[in-house]
Amino acid sequence: MTPKPERPTSLARRAPRPAPDENVDPVDYSPQATTGDEPTPATQRSEKLPPTTHKPAEQPRPKRRPSEKKNHNTVGKREITVPFSTRLTPEVVQLIDQATAETGMSQRAVVENAIRETWG
């Protein structure tokens, strides 16, 4: 277990940022849609917004082919997820924002991939 840091490395307050589902229209919204990586036709059709300095909307990904291995964390068609909440240092938050901006992946995908690569 990594030791706790002695104190915050920065005293800068976390700046506001848009909600993760800012670009999801309420008609298309479902709680699952904000955490999954799968695009829906509706999000692909959603109105394009001018570029911003914040994390861009999730980029569409190819739909999973039937031959691909199914995620075993599923019950029927619904993926099982659990809430995860912790405080992070501002520079880690910045790294996550940078990673999502550069890769187009969701925050969840960035974090899950990093954990799997390091500890999986």
Next chain:
Amino acid sequence: MQTLMVYSETGGVTKTTTAVSLATIAARQGMSVVLVDLDPRAASTKWLNLQPKEEGLHVGAILGNENPEGWAEDIAVTSYWSPNLRLIPSGRSVSNREADRADQSEVRLRTSFQGLNADLVVIDCPNRQGGPLTLSALTASDTVVYAAKLSADGVDGVVGARRTVDQFRLNRERIGAPSNINEAGIVAGSTKTTIMSRPAATSLEELRETKMLLLPLVPERAIVAEVRQVGDWYGDYQKGEPVLEAYTEIAEQVIQ
């Protein structure tokens, strides 16, 4: 700092007119005021003709992120109507918050007020029977003002809203949490005061029976709809004087 929510479970009963009026009157009197547009319809935002400082930095950012301490101060946009009046805008995507109930999400709006430089916060609530947005307003507020028109729908909206507030208080008691929300009264807006129809007279009597009806009744004037189209304050026009006078008297009763 007083936090006042304007609420009804019916739409189109002058919630936004009341919220914007109370906020602007207080600001023009020298108070530092923040108006929060909590309705995904963003009626207050459109009336004040303001945009978020950056895309997505509206009330949805507060409600959609964990730990938004102090974000109200960062997100609030200064109005053209008064340097003392700022707005936390709303947007269509705020409606997404009605479909999920993240843990402790109802405290995010209140959390965002930490460090807010304001004497008064006025929340323009959506017309909902409870729900996450209403719960956020109830958790953040110490005062509730009900808005009504003199109609059966208007009275229904107040009855439903009071029921929601009562249920909120009961739930707070059950968990031993403080509930200091005070019902300041009912504002009857957009009232035809010259010739009142029988249904309107009946509704007026029903509201009087609650012992919470605030006077004077706010008169109906076309100027209000006109200024909402152009993004102006009706108090800056002669035709708006009767409405301004009524809301000013009401503000003296509900604003501490």
